[in-house]
Amino acid sequence: xxxxxxxxxxxxxxxxxxxxxxxxxxxxxxxxxxxxxxxxxxxxxxxxxxxxxxxxxxxxxxxxxxxxxxxxxxxxxxxxxxxxxxxxxxxxxxxxxxxxxxxxxxxxxxxxxxxxxxxxxxxxxxxxxxxxxx
Numbered sequence: 734x735x736x737x738x739x740x741x742x743x744x745x746x747x748x749x750x751x752x753x754x755x756x757x758x759x760x761x762x763x764x765x766x767x768x769x770x771x772x773x774x775x776x777x778x779x780x781x782x783x784x785x786x787x788x789x790x791x792x793x794x795x796x797x798x799x800x801x802x803x804x805x806x807x808x809x810x811x812x813x814x815x816x817x818x819x820x821x822x823x824x825x826x827x828x829x830x831x832x833x834x835x836x837x838x839x840x841x842x843x844x845x846x847x848x849x850x851x852x853x854x855x856x857x858x859x860x861x862x863x864x865x866x867x
Contacts (some may be wrong), residue, residue, distance in 0.1 A: 735774075735821050737763060740796075741852055744776065747795050748853035752863055755783035755830050757853040764848030773822035777844070779830050779858065783811055786827055798823065808840070833862040 738794075741759065753827040761775035762768040780825055786792065790813065798815035805812040809832070813825040832841055845866040854860050 735770075735819075737768075737857065741850075743796065745850050747792070748778075748822060751780075752793075753780050753785065755779040755781065755856065756833075756851075756859045758835070758859050759850040759852060760826075760844055761819065761848055762815070764850040775823055775824045776826060777832075777859075778825060778827045779832060780827055781829065783827050785828070786825075787811060787813065833858045835865065837862065837866060 744757055744759075746755045756777075756779040758764070758777045759775065760777050761815070762772045763774055768774075776788065780786065787804060790800060793800060793802060793813070793815050797817050797819075799818065802813045802815040805814060807826075810826050810828045813827070815823050815825065837845075841862075845863060847857065849857050849863050851863070
């Protein structure tokens with residue numbers, strides 16, 4: 734069984750140790766509290782150094798993920814789609830801090846309205862975005 738609280742704690746701790754992670758949040762069904770046992774976990778990560786997380790994916794081991802992740806490109810978001818050793822799918826969605834820029838673009842608006850749980854937000858960037866959108 735997937736332990737959401739333990740994962741949030743792991744994500745928060747990992748984000749704090751990453752010098753280029755600006756903010757982290759959980760989006761989608763887990764953020765809304767509607768996840769089912771087969772739901773994937775969607776993570777939003779704001780960073781100034783996307784390339785490092787894509788080129789060197791050793792950080793996936795910190796989340797007990799297999800090293801054979803798929804990379805997907807969605808406009809200004811790059812997704813690292815990984816599976817844990819227990820077969821839980823996790824989408825790590827990397828983007829720049831421009832995601833939280835104002836005015837908010839329609840894609841960001843939809844993601845935030847669909848559910849955002851703040852996990853790591855030392856500058857308040859995601860917090861302000863959430864207040865603005867909701």
